[in-house]
Amino acid sequence: MKSRTVPQAVLFVAAAALAAGCGSSGSAPPAKPAGGASAQAVLESKSGSAVTGTAAFTELADGWVRVHVHIENATPGSHGLHVHEKGDCSTPDATSAGGHFNPAGNPHAAPTAEKRHAGDFGNIEIGSDGKGDLEVRTDQITVKPGPNSVVGRAVVFHEKTDDMTTQPTGNAGARFACGVVR
Ligand code: CU
Ligand code: ZN
Numbered sequence: 001m002k003s004r005t006v007p008q009a010v011l012f013v014a015a016a017a018l019a020a021g022c023g024s025s026g027s028a029p030p031a032k033p034a035g036g037a038s039a040q041a042v043l044e045s046k047s048g049s050a051v052t053g054t055a056a057f058t059e060l061a062d063g064w065v066r067v068h069v070h071i072e073n074a075t076p077g078s079h080g081l082h083v084h085e086k087g088d089c090s091t092p093d094a095t096s097a098g099g100h101f102n103p104a105g106n107p108h109a110a111p112t113a114e115k116r117h118a119g120d121f122g123n124i125e126i127g128s129d130g131k132g133d134l135e136v137r138t139d140q141i142t143v144k145p146g147p148n149s150v151v152g153r154a155v156v157f158h159e160k161t162d163d164m165t166t167q168p169t170g171n172a173g174a175r176f177a178c179g180v181v182r
Pocket of ligand 1: 080082084100157172
């Protein structure tokens with residue numbers, strides 16, 4: 001990706017208020033969709049869990065991508081959430097999705113780190129109702145075709161918290177839900 005002087009990523013961990021929709025977030029200015037460039041994934045339960053969810057990717061006018069992930073039927077707390085390199089959720093444990101999407105060959109890190117996997121979205125916070133929302137803005141992936149395109153990759157929700165340090169997985173445990181981005 002071309003260099004920028006702006007921060008590499010802005011991460012919004014959705015508050016309970018966001019459950020009503022994926023709209024405004026704090027004082028961040030709303031960015032308008034570029035018009036049409038969007039992709040979705042439907043996450044299915046894996047590894048014996050009951051977790052389900054959805055993910056939506058929208059390319060913005062400034063070239064960044066807004067990601068909204070919604071999860072249900074999970075245990076309360078922080079769970080690792082990544083884009084994995086292979087759009088294949090066919091195995092019962094979702095290991096078919098491969099490792100984290102990492103076209104730049106960077107180490108695993110936090111979504112706020114300058115050098116990280118393009119698929120490193122950190123953690124999603126699940127509430128006592130078993131539901132959670134995560135909104136991420138990133139310049140590390142695209143919706144349109146290219147080496148960083150998210151289409152044909154997989155979104156994976158994990159059993160445990162991503163510690164954002166352990167290589168190359170964040171020690172986030174089993175893959176509890178997986179969905180191919182289309
Ligand atoms: Cu993962
Ligand atoms: Zn990673």
